[in-house]
Amino acid sequence: MQPPSVSDRMDPAQAPPLEVGASSDLIVAENVSAGYREKVVWENASFSFGRGEFVAVIGPNGAGKTTLFRMLLGLQPPIRGSIRILGAEPRRGNMRIGYVPQRHIIDAETNVESQELVRLGLSGNRWGFNPFSHWDREAADKALEAVGGTEIARRPLGVLSGGELQRIFLAEALVSNPDVLLLDEPLSNLDIRRETELLHLVNDVVRKRRVTALLIAHNINPLLPHLDKVMYIANGRVATGTPGEVLTSKSLTALYGIQVEVLRDPHGNVAIIGVEEHHGSGRVD
Amino acid sequence: MSSFFSINLNPVVDLQEMWKYQFMQHAFEAGTLIALIAGVTGYFVVLRRSAFTAHAFSEIGFAGAAFSILVNVPPIAGLLGGSISGGLAIAALGRRATNRDTQIGIVLAFSLGLGLLFISLYAGYETEAYSILFGEILGISAGAVSLTVVASVLLLGVTALIYRPLLFASLDEDVAEAKGMPMFWLGIVFMVIVAVAVSFAVQVTGVLLIFSLMVTPAATAQYVARRPQRAIILSVVIAVIAVWSGLFIAFFTPYPVSFFITAEVFGLYLVVRLVHLGRGPAHLHRKGEQPTEEELAA
Numbered sequence: 252m253q254p255p256s257v258s259d260r261m262d263p264a265q266a267p268p269l270e271v272g273a274s275s276d277l278i279v280a281e282n283v284s285a286g287y288r289e290k291v292v293w294e295n296a297s298f299s300f301g302r303g304e305f306v307a308v309i310g311p312n313g314a315g316k317t318t319l320f321r322m323l324l325g326l327q328p329p330i331r332g333s334i335r336i337l338g339a340e341p342r343r344g345n346m347r348i349g350y351v352p353q354r355h356i357i358d359a360e361t362n363v364e365s366q367e368l369v370r371l372g373l374s375g376n377r378w379g380f381n382p383f384s385h386w387d388r389e390a391a392d393k394a395l396e397a398v399g400g401t402e403i404a405r406r407p408l409g410v411l412s413g414g415e416l417q418r419i420f421l422a423e424a425l426v427s428n429p430d431v432l433l434l435d436e437p438l439s440n441l442d443i444r445r446e447t448e449l450l451h452l453v454n455d456v457v458r459k460r461r462v463t464a465l466l467i468a469h470n471i472n473p474l475l476p477h478l479d480k481v482m483y484i485a486n487g488r489v490a491t492g493t494p495g496e497v498l499t500s501k502s503l504t505a506l507y508g509i510q511v512e513v514l515r516d517p518h519g520n521v522a523i524i525g526v527e528e529h530h531g532s533g534r535v536d
Numbered sequence: 537m538s539s540f541f542s543i544n545l546n547p548v549v550d551l552q553e554m555w556k557y558q559f560m561q562h563a564f565e566a567g568t569l570i571a572l573i574a575g576v577t578g579y580f581v582v583l584r585r586s587a588f589t590a591h592a593f594s595e596i597g598f599a600g601a602a603f604s605i606l607v608n609v610p611p612i613a614g615l616l617g618g619s620i621s622g623g624l625a626i627a628a629l630g631r632r633a634t635n636r637d638t639q640i641g642i643v644l645a646f647s648l649g650l651g652l653l654f655i656s657l658y659a660g661y662e663t664e665a666y667s668i669l670f671g672e673i674l675g676i677s678a679g680a681v682s683l684t685v686v687a688s689v690l691l692l693g694v695t696a697l698i699y700r701p702l703l704f705a706s707l708d709e710d711v712a713e714a715k716g717m718p719m720f721w722l723g724i725v726f727m728v729i730v731a732v733a734v735s736f737a738v739q740v741t742g743v744l745l746i747f748s749l750m751v752t753p754a755a756t757a758q759y760v761a762r763r764p765q766r767a768i769i770l771s772v773v774i775a776v777i778a779v780w781s782g783l784f785i786a787f788f789t790p791y792p793v794s795f796f797i798t799a800e801v802f803g804l805y806l807v808v809r810l811v812h813l814g815r816g817p818a819h820l821h822r823k824g825e826q827p828t829e830e831e832l833a834a
Contacts, residue, residue: 361583363764376717
């Protein structure tokens with residue numbers, strides 16, 4: 252059942268297609284409870300995501316969205332249940348997972364070329380003092396090109412705008428040619444235009460590279476045109492499915508445990524009514 | 537100290553004159569090595585915004601050095617002991633500990649106080665306190681030079697070994713952690729590197745002027761160069777030139793070496809800031825602007 256291992260030195264263009272187990276699911280969770288010893292944030296969730304799926308992870312602050320990412324990255328074990336990612340237990344340092352953490356700001360005085368960060372995304376874990384190899388540089392150039400970041404590659408990190416930084420972070424995550432992409436609130440601090448641009452970019456990457464992308468967001472609407480699945484975490488529970496399955500009054504009422512209405516406008520945007528007072532309370536007593 | 541030497545304004549004659557004296561040879565040897573390690577480690581200190589931590593190390597080292605004098609062992613032993621234990625404590629507190637300005641400041645103040653107590657117990661030898669606080673490179677012994685060689689080789693070797701993961705962790709802690717970098721150990725090793733570099737640099741600049749070698753050259757270099765390796769080289773060049781010319785000028789004048797080093801790096805920093813005034817760090821590269829030669833050569 253072990254997938255062929257992909258050396259992180261392999262040329263991205265020649266990476267073989269991966270088959271994981273009998274199904275093509277890259278992420279499989281069974282009866283997982285998440286949190287820390289003293290505090291469970293959500294429990295008993297089962298879900299699976301296949302190759303090339305674009306998944307939005309939404310829910311109130313503190314519901315355990317980032318906790319999900321930390322478990323997939325092997326930074327934190329589940330309290331109960333099992334998680335498999337790319338056919339194996341999550342482990343730290345998996346080069347086949349690209350990760351964009353939630354960030355607040357980069358210090359305006361960080362006068363380091365943006366492309367350095369992208370190159371580090373590929374070989375920053377290599378010991379010893381040596382300049383970046385030709386291969387490192389080329390892979391970074393390709394990743395920057397893929398996110399439309401070639402023009403900002405030589406600008407210092409400290410002067411980039413929020414949208415430009417997100418492109419660089421995305422290139423840093425893509426440079427190792429990952430099969431799974433975890434994006435933690437990449438849309439925060441972006442205006443509507445940059446938000447739309449970045450989402451098109453992520454969608455492009457998902458479709459062209461057949462990457463499975465999980466994206467944490469606060470507002471589901473800008474994502475709806477692109478999504479395959481939604482993972483809605485609230486009230487200590489998780490609902491997963493297509494947007495049409497999850498974003499209904501019935502499903503969210505069951506999730507929150509109180510009456511919730513999902514309204515749709517003519518463009519397909521949703522408004523979720525009745526949950527405002529529950530924001531920030533995604534816990535189980 | 538006052539100067540007994542008069543300058544000829546012929547550099548060759550002046551250098552010959554200066555290097556006739558063994559204490560000047562030792563000062564140049566140790567000073568060059570210390571400028572090298574301070575320039576390299578200073579780059580990471582500035583990049584990681586750990587300047588205050590580095591300063592705290594030197595003052596914890598002051599207490600150690602003062603204690604060493606009291607019990608009659610070489611001050612470098614106390615400097616190393618004090619600053620390394622301070623570094624280990626801060627690293628053990630966790631990854632965000634270097635940002636704990638308040639706690640570090642509290643320990644720093646107590647260390648200075650302890651140092652003052654030890655110095656006063658030593659009864660009257662204020663020159664010792666003075667040289668720890670403000671540096672005394674001209675009194676460095678042959679043995680101390682050898683020790684500086686050993687420390688420099690070790691320090692540069694370890695820094696070279698962890699160079700890329702350390703750079704990655706300094707720029708992007710969360711991703712470096714997810715990529716499997718041992719963040720805790722990197723933090724420990726980095727803190728020990730800074731503690732050792734600070735302990736040796738104190739011999740040149742003194743506890744209170746430690747920034748002039750550990751921070752100002754690297755900050756100036758980072759303002760000019762956007763590639764880490766270039767910035768490190770530039771940082772070293774600035775530190776070495778400051779030490780050399782500081783020693784040279786001090787030899788022919790009655791004023792202390794550390795003053796000249798401090799004044800030179802500060803002057804250079806000012807010049808760099810003024811030249812870049814209104815342009816931001818390292819000439820922001822805007823759309824339509826011609827790439828510089830450096831960029832084309834990349």
